[in-house]
Amino acid sequence: MLTIAIVLVALVIAYFFARKITDPLQNIFTNINKIADKKYALSPSTLPIFNEIMRDLHAIAARLERNQQKISKHRQGFYTLLSSIQESIWIMNTKGIITVANESFENLVGNSNLKDSYFWNVIRYKILYDFIDDIFHEPKTTSREITIENRYYICSASYTAQTKETIFLMYDITEIRSLETMKKDLVLNVSHELRTPLTSIKGFLETIEPKAANQKYIDVIKRNTERLIRIVQDLLNLSKLEQMGDLEIEKINIAEFVDNLKKIFELTLKESENELVVEWPAELKFLEADYFKLEQVFINLLDNAIKYTKGGKIKIRFSQLEQHILIEIEDNGRGIAPEHLPRLFERFYVVDKSRTRKLSSTGLGLSIVKHIVNLHAGNIEVKSKLGVGTKFSITLPKHYEKK
Ligand code: ATP
Numbered sequence: 097m098l099t100i101a102i103v104l105v106a107l108v109i110a111y112f113f114a115r116k117i118t119d120p121l122q123n124i125f126t127n128i129n130k131i132a133d134k135k136y137a138l139s140p141s142t143l144p145i146f147n148e149i150m151r152d153l154h155a156i157a158a159r160l161e162r163n164q165q166k167i168s169k170h171r172q173g174f175y176t177l178l179s180s181i182q183e184s185i186w187i188m189n190t191k192g193i194i195t196v197a198n199e200s201f202e203n204l205v206g207n208s209n210l211k212d213s214y215f216w217n218v219i220r221y222k223i224l225y226d227f228i229d230d231i232f233h234e235p236k237t238t239s240r241e242i243t244i245e246n247r248y249y250i251c252s253a254s255y256t257a258q259t260k261e262t263i264f265l266m267y268d269i270t271e272i273r274s275l276e277t278m279k280k281d282l283v284l285n286v287s288h289e290l291r292t293p294l295t296s297i298k299g300f301l302e303t304i305e306p307k308a309a310n311q312k313y314i315d316v317i318k319r320n321t322e323r324l325i326r327i328v329q330d331l332l333n334l335s336k337l338e339q340m341g342d343l344e345i346e347k348i349n350i351a352e353f354v355d356n357l358k359k360i361f362e363l364t365l366k367e368s369e370n371e372l373v374v375e376w377p378a379e380l381k382f383l384e385a386d387y388f389k390l391e392q393v394f395i396n397l398l399d400n401a402i403k404y405t406k407g408g409k410i411k412i413r414f415s416q417l418e419q420h421i422l423i424e425i426e427d428n429g430r431g432i433a434p435e436h437l438p439r440l441f442e443r444f445y446v447v448d449k450s451r452t453r454k455l456s457s458t459g460l461g462l463s464i465v466k467h468i469v470n471l472h473a474g475n476i477e478v479k480s481k482l483g484v485g486t487k488f489s490i491t492l493p494k495h496y497e498k499k
Pocket residue numbers: 330396400401404427429430431432440445446447448452456457458459460461462463486
């Protein structure tokens with residue numbers, strides 16, 4: 097009996113001692129949980145031996161609270177910035193959920209509750225839907241021009257592998273577009289208006305030429321008139337090309353195409369004492385392009401090659417790459433100094449102004465070439481060495497999707 101009584105008393109004493117320890121310990125665990133829940137007002141320690149631990153916990157809580165405030169200030173700043181941006185911005189994760197959307201985008205889409213929505217539930221414009229859908233199926237960094245309700249946008253997507261999210265940005269280019277159109281219309285109209293009086297001046301010059309007292313002056317006027325007519329014609333060609341945005345893609349028989357080219361240049365080749373060699377592999381019989389535009393590319397490039405090469409060799413080579421056709425046009429003429437190469441495809445850019453005057457050049461040929469290649473979703477590069485020669489390399493897609 098006595099033993100039992102002693103054990104019982106010992107148990108009761110042990111229980112009270114244990115409670116004295118476990119309660120403050122429980123208090124510490126509760127405080128840790130509070131910190132985890134981002135609640136930083138902690139309850140004080142009830143046992144002096146835990147005071148030190150509590151001091152540390154208070155310090156941790158204070159630091160975390162400061163960091164938390166900093167983060168929310170930054171986040172607030174980020175959202176203020178986002179909503180003040182005129183361009184539409186939104187972020188989509190790999191599940192197709194819009195995780196961030198700014199006000200401009202919500203206004204464009206006509207829905208003020210885009211956050212946490214699946215894009216297929218909220219995007220109604222088909223053209224925009226298709227773009228997002230493509231990125232959703234194959235996340236990548238790319239951009240596309242789209243038109244929504246008569247406004248033009250560049251829509252770009254940048255995929256971040258780290259966060260597995262895509263950031264979208266839509267940039268309104270309507271104003272730029274209308275300025276471009278105005279500029280093009282102006283060039284077209286002015287060149288059109290200039291053509292008639294210039295042709296008439298040329299006609300009258302030819303009439304008075306036989307009776308002219310001073311042939312030297314007549315020659316100067318004639319040369320400059322012809323030069324002006326050429327500039328106007330080139331400008332008209334360029335404007336026409338820009339207006340005819342659509343390509344008429346057809347299957348072009350390379351052999352027939354080359355024969356035709358050789359006919360066009362037969363005389364100039366003979367006069368300049370240049371030899372033209374054209375090569376292509378037997379298995380490559382056709383290429384896809386807009387016939388007349390591609391012909392213009394070759395005419396301009398061959399015209400240059402012949403103009404800037406004397407008694408040399410001009411080579412055209414067609415070959416196949418994986419997805420593209422490569423076209424190389426190479427001459428061993430006078431070449432171009434490296435400092436001119438970056439600007440060569442600009443409108444009116446000529447290398448040697450004094451020389452080109454004699455050759456009646458306007459510097460529009462290569463810009464027309466580049467424009468046509470771009471229309472074909474192709475690429476053009478130039479390599480040249482002074483006194484050695486020049487090579488233009490064009491890549492065009494092998495196939496075009498039928499519209
Ligand atoms: P246009 O073609 O409008 O009559 P252009 O030939 O001067 O005038 P581009 O065809 O645009 O104009 O060429 C721009 C410049 O590049 C030329 O003035 C010339 O100096 C240089 N160039 C182009 N092709 C060659 C080439 N094959 N060899 C040497 N220089 C070249």
